[in-house]
Amino acid sequence: MPQFTPGNSLVAKNRRKFLDPKQKLQKLRDIAEEDVVRLLGHRAPGEAYKSIHPPIEEMEEPECSVREMVKPTPGAAAGDRIRYVQYTDSMQFAPATPRIRPMMWYNRYRGIDPGVLSGRTIVEARERDMEKIAKEYTDNETFDTARTGLRGRTVHGHSVRLDERGMMFDALRRWAFDERTGDVRYVKDMVGGAMDKEVTLGKPLPEEDLKKRTTMFRNAQGGVWLEGDDPEVADVISEIHWNRTWGGFQPFIKRDAIKGNKGVGVKGMKLYTPRGGVE
Amino acid sequence: MAKIVDKVDLYDDRGSKLVGNVPLTAISPLRNPAIRKICSLTARSAAVDLAGLESRLKTGAIAGKQMVIRGKSLSLDIVGKAKDIANQVKEMLEVEAGDETKVDVMSGGKRLLVQVPAARILADYSAAKTNTCAALTHAVIDTFKVDMWHAPDVKGAVWGMYPQDPAMTGSVVATLVDVPISNEGPGYTLRNIPVNHIAATVRKRAIPGAALSMILEEAACYEMGDAVGPFERGHLLDLAYEGLNANNILYTMVKENGQDGTLADVVYSCVEKAKKDGLIKPKQKLGSGYTVYGTDDLQMWNAYAATGMLAAVMVNCAALRAGQAVPSSIMYFNELIEHETGLPGVDYGKCQGASVSSSFFSHSIYGGGGPGVFHGNHIVTRHAKGQFIPCFCAAMCIDADTLYFTPARTSALIGEVLGAIPEFAEPMKAVAEGAKQIM
Numbered sequence: 001m002p003q004f005t006p007g008n009s010l011v012a013k014n015r016r017k018f019l020d021p022k023q024k025l026q027k028l029r030d031i032a033e034e035d036v037v038r039l040l041g042h043r044a045p046g047e048a049y050k051s052i053h054p055p056i057e058e059m060e061e062p063e064c065s066v067r068e069m070v071k072p073t074p075g076a077a078a079g080d081r082i083r084y085v086q087y088t089d090s091m092q093f094a095p096a097t098p099r100i101r102p103m104m105w106y107n108r109y110r111g112i113d114p115g116v117l118s119g120r121t122i123v124e125a126r127e128r129d130m131e132k133i134a135k136e137y138t139d140n141e142t143f144d145t146a147r148t149g150l151r152g153r154t155v156h157g158h159s160v161r162l163d164e165r166g167m168m169f170d171a172l173r174r175w176a177f178d179e180r181t182g183d184v185r186y187v188k189d190m191v192g193g194a195m196d197k198e199v200t201l202g203k204p205l206p207e208e209d210l211k212k213r214t215t216m217f218r219n220a221q222g223g224v225w226l227e228g229d230d231p232e233v234a235d236v237i238s239e240i241h242w243n244r245t246w247g248g249f250q251p252f253i254k255r256d257a258i259k260g261n262k263g264v265g266v267k268g269m270k271l272y273t274p275r276g277g278v279e
Numbered sequence: 280m281a282k283i284v285d286k287v288d289l290y291d292d293r294g295s296k297l298v299g300n301v302p303l304t305a306i307s308p309l310r311n312p313a314i315r316k317i318c319s320l321t322a323r324s325a326a327v328d329l330a331g332l333e334s335r336l337k338t339g340a341i342a343g344k345q346m347v348i349r350g351k352s353l354s355l356d357i358v359g360k361a362k363d364i365a366n367q368v369k370e371m372l373e374v375e376a377g378d379e380t381k382v383d384v385m386s387g388g389k390r391l392l393v394q395v396p397a398a399r400i401l402a403d404y405s406a407a408k409t410n411t412c413a414a415l416t417h418a419v420i421d422t423f424k425v426d427m428w429h430a431p432d433v434k435g436a437v438w439g440m441y442p443q444d445p446a447m448t449g450s451v452v453a454t455l456v457d458v459p460i461s462n463e464g465p466g467y468t469l470r471n472i473p474v475n476h477i478a479a480t481v482r483k484r485a486i487p488g489a490a491l492s493m494i495l496e497e498a499a500c501y502e503m504g505d506a507v508g509p510f511e512r513g514h515l516l517d518l519a520y521e522g523l524n525a526n527n528i529l530y531t532m533v534k535e536n537g538q539d540g541t542l543a544d545v546v547y548s549c550v551e552k553a554k555k556d557g558l559i560k561p562k563q564k565l566g567s568g569y570t571v572y573g574t575d576d577l578q579m580w581n582a583y584a585a586t587g588m589l590a591a592v593m594v595n596c597a598a599l600r601a602g603q604a605v606p607s608s609i610m611y612f613n614e615l616i617e618h619e620t621g622l623p624g625v626d627y628g629k630c631q632g633a634s635v636s637s638s639f640f641s642h643s644i645y646g647g648g649g650p651g652v653f654h655g656n657h658i659v660t661r662h663a664k665g666q667f668i669p670c671f672c673a674a675m676c677i678d679a680d681t682l683y684f685t686p687a688r689t690s691a692l693i694g695e696v697l698g699a700i701p702e703f704a705e706p707m708k709a710v711a712e713g714a715k716q717i718m
Contacts, residue, residue, distance in 0.1 A: 002547045005618045006569040021541075053679050056600065062483040065292045065530070066677060069537035070597035082601060082681060103618075106611045107543040111598030113607050115638050126599065232565045239571055239621040247627025251577040252509040264563045264571045264621070 004107075009230035015215045018096065018104045018142065025140040028202070035199040036135045039150055041189035042083045042127065049127050051079035073111035075126025082113075085134040086122040086190065087148055088155045090168040093210040093223065094147035096121075098158075100215045104142070109133060120155040138201070141213055145184035146204030149174070152191035166204060175201075220277040227271050235265025283512045287525035289711045292486035294530040297711035298718075303515045305714040306523065308498035313713030317491070317702050318469060318498045319397060321455050322404040325411045326692060327391035328451045329364070332419070332436055333357040335451070341435040342449030353432055355423045361388030367418035372410060374398040385696070392696050393452075404468060408447070408454050412438050415452065455693070463656045466503030469495045470655030474672040478651070479686040479694025480703050485593055485676040486524060491706040492672035493522030496655050496665040505664050516582035517666055521589050523707055528552060528583070532590035542595040542608055546615040549587030558583060559620065571621035584625045585666040588612045592670040593677065602650045602678035605671050606641055609634040630663040651675045651684035 004019040005012065017023050034045040043049070053059065056077045061067050089096050096104070101121040102114035112133070114123040123133060137143060138150060146167045149157065157169035165177055167184070172192035176185045178200075186199045205213070217226035217233070227234050246255055255261060288299040289306075308314045335341055339351035357364065361384045369382040374396050381394035395407040416437045420430050439449030445460045457471045474492060481487040497518045500506045506514040519525035532552070536544045553559045554572075558580060562573030574580045591612040596604050613624030613631035624631045636659035641650045655661055655668045675686060686694065702709040 002543075002550075002619060003569050006565060006567060006571075008567040012567065019543075021543075052681055056679065059679065061679075062676070064484040064486075064676060065294075066485040066533055066537075066593045066597050066673070067600075069534050070594055070677075071538050072600045073598050076598065076600040076679070079679075082599075082603070102607065102611050103543075103615060106541060106595075106615065108541065110539070110541050111595060111600075111604075113599065113601075113604035114611075115607050115642070124603070126601075232567055232569065235565065236569070236571060236618070236621050240617045240623060243577075243621070243623040244628040247577055247581065247623050248629075250509070251513055251581065251627065254575060255573065255577075264565070 005103075005233075006236040007230045007233040009217075009224050009233075010212065011215060011217050011224045012230055012233060014095075014213060015100055018100055018215055019107050021108045025136075025142060027139050028141055028143070028205075029139050031135065031138055031199065031201065033131075033135060035197075036131060036138060038195050038197065039138070039186055039189055039199055040083070040085060040131065040134055041152070041191055041193050041195075042081075049075075049078065049080050052081050053079040055079050073126055073129045075129040076111055078126075078128070080126040080128055082124050083127045083130050084122050084124040084152075085130055085137075085150070086120050086152055086155065087137070087143070088120045088151045088158050088168070090147040090149075090158050090162070091216065091218065092147060092162055092166075092168070092221075093207070093214045093216060093218070094158075094168075095144055095210065095213045095215065096142040096148065097216045101142075105133065118156075119158040120151060144205050144210060144213075145175075145201045147210060150186070150190050152189075154192065166207065219273060219275065222276075225275060227269070227273075228275060231265065231269070234269075238266055239264045283515065285512070285516065287519045287523075288527070289519075289707070289714065290524045290527040290530060291707050291711075292484060292490075292524065292530070294524075294527050294534070296527075297708060298715055301711075301714045301718060303512065303519060305718050306519055306710060307511075307515060308494070308501050310717055311710055311713040312716055313702050313706070313709035314494055314498060315713075317494055317706065317709075320394065320700060320702070321469060321472070321495065322400070323395045323397065323407045324697075325393040325395070325407055325452050325454045326696060327393060327411065327415060328389070328453070329357050329361055329391060330389035332415075332451045335436045336432060341432060342439045346440065346449055348432075351432055353425070353429055355419065355425075357419065358388040360422050361391065363422050364415070364418045365391055367421060368393065368411070368414045371414040371417065372396065372399070390692065403459070404456065405458055408450075408452055408458065411452050411454075412441075412447075412450065455697075457656075461656075463658065463661050464503070466499060466501075466505075467656045467661070468502065469499035470661065470668070473652045473654050473689065474668060474675050475651040475684060475686040475690040476693045476697070477672050478675040479690035480697040481676070481706070482694070482698060482704075483676040483686060485597070485673040486529070487705065487707055488676040489589055489669035489673040490522045490524075490710075491703065493518055493665060493669040494706055494710070496668050497522070499655065500664050503664075513578040513581060514665060516578055517585050520582040521585040521666055522669060523710060529586050529590055532587060533593050536590070536594045537597075540594055542591045542612060543615055545587055545591040545594050546612055546619060549583060549590070549616065550619050552587075553580065553583050556583075559622065562621070574622060577623075580622055581625060581627070584613075584616060584622075585630075587616065588625050588630065588666065589670050589673060593673055596674045597677045600677065600679040601681040602671075602674035603641065603682060605650050605674035606634045606637040608674075609667065609670055610638070625666050626663045630667050633660055633663045633667055636660075649682050649684040651678075651682060651686060651689060
């Protein structure tokens with residue numbers, strides 16, 4: 001049974017929940033598959049998948065034992081194009097964080113190519129496989145309609161202050177806030193292009209709820225402070241760095257032989273930053 | 280050589296045992312005859328583009344497309360006289376009659392495969408290229424009786440932009456390894472071979488591809504001074520387990536996770552295997568119940584992790600049937616295994632570090648490269664020593680031609696030429712046979 005990642009805090013528990021494929025993530029909304037296709041903008045709703053090679057079964061594959069042992073995903077088997085979905089997570093208590101997303105997807109999906117860039121996380125996959133991920137992760141608790149963005153380009157906003165309704169900044173104004181119902185609607189697709197129909201994603205989660213669901217340590221605005229509130233996580237990170245340095249120096253000696261070795265973590269570490277950070 | 284007592288069983292790419300109880304020292308690039316032959320041929324082999332030479336002289340495009348001298352034109356039937364030219368070149372390159380010099384005419388005279396004898400390399404492997412260029416220049420001048428006034432054109436067309444450009448841009452003589460000035464640093468010669476060349480050579484079979492790629496990478500580590508004294512054991516363990524499927528761990532991990540496993544499942548298989556073999560043990564249980572693991576043999580842990588990393592790349596990229604996911608797979612294999620155990624990732628963090636920049640360079644974020652043209656002689660790949668590039672080669676073997684730079688596009692000729700040499704075509708079998716000879 002994998003242990004995924006250390007920590008005793010709510011944030012650490014949420015991280016383990018996201019990473020553990022045996023735990024089902026809560027579905028908060030049910031966006032129609034057709035609307036997910038609309039939001040992605042890669043193909044028109046109802047349009048057939050385009051392919052970049054014939055179905056694997058019709059191809060003459062090299063006599064490679066790895067190809068024989070590893071089953072292609074449905075999209076790869078059909079020869080689909082490789083397409084992407086990309087999310088921006090606000091550092092103001094969005095449920096997911098850029099670093100947790102690939103770890104989560106790699107625990108839950110085969111045949112994917114995720115990557116973290118400045119302020120956004122992309123995942124590329126064969127088109128039908130990617131659409132499945134896009135649907136699941138726009139529907140479930142990793143996505144909040146105010147703090148998470150579906151953004152193919154001009155992604156920035158993750159570290160920007162929120163507006164008066166708690167919405168994350170979007171330079172392309174893909175979303176519109178319905179003051180009457182409190183719903184967030186997408187009026188443009190992922191890359192800011194026109195859509196034939198608006199897509200309603202629903203109401204943002206209350207602030208308290210977001211703080212309960214987040215996977216982000218944040219020593220500000222009442223968040224969980226990694227070093228102060230969950231030192232176990234810092235201890236394991238410190239252990240990894242100790243071990244990396246040991247390997248970089250002399251991997252053939254015993255760890256105990258290194259002067260200054262104090263076991264796991266840094267005992268009695270003095271924290272200079274006050275609780276709540278420095279505003 | 281420092282005392283290394285480890286022994287391994289070597290298996291092939293289908294999980295069949297090739298040879299058991301092999302002392303680790305028997306797969307050392309300094310001792311194993313097959314590895315020595317692979318490295319020697321890599322440094323001594325050259326491909327000559329005779330058809331290209333003929334058209335350059337005819338059009339005046341002396342050193343390639345943009346290096347045209349208008350009004351210059353020499354009509355020489357070089358392809359037609361390929362056999363005569365080959366004989367002359369061979370005669371000039373031979374040191375002793377009947378030595379290993381080889382000059383073969385290929386593709387109806389359009390190309391030559393040249394193998395310069397080892398005796399010509401006194402200190403610098405560039406002798407393979409310079410001697411081939413010089414012999415070819417003279418053979419063409421002699422065959423066609425080119426006069427003193429036109430001989431410099433032939434010289435320019437053969438040598439390319441040398442000496443203005445010491446990298447000899449535009450030369451019709453291509454070697455697998457590049458000239459020393461193109462190396463990122465001392466000892467990088469054998470790391471300067473794009474993985475597509477290797478993928479094409481093994482006919483796109485992922486496990487032999489990774490093996491050949493790792494043989495060259497690890498041989499380079501010896502030449503870089505990275506594998507001396509007590510560090511050598513680490514390199515040999517990495518080569519054995521990741522590159523040569525030692526104890527069948529690589530094959531088993533791919534097979535176990537092939538049908539429905541994710542990349543993370545390979546991470547957990549790797550950790551379980553290390554626990555089962557007594558390599559890692561609980562070091563401390565923390566408050567949340569999380570256990571930090573420790574090991575008494577960090578070099579062996581690195582070899583297990585490197586094997587897991589290659590298996591993870593194979594499982595994820597083969598499920599996608601695309602090579603592009605290789606940097607991401609390397610990154611998160613290491614991220615997940617470090618967070619699962621508290622132990623360091625492959626090459627003590629260096630593979631993960633190199634994977635970040637590799638993602639940028641392989642996804643058209645910074646420049647227009649692709650994983651197929653990657654090699655270990657580059658600023659974004661060179662930091663991990665030996666374990667990193669074989670993953671790229673495996674990924675390109677598994678790719679269903681989804682990328683721009685495919686092995687067929689970039690490396691068809693090299694694949695055809697090298698694939699005909701048994702040590703290149705079946706490197707795992709050759710190394711096992713070589714080990715048997717010196718055990």
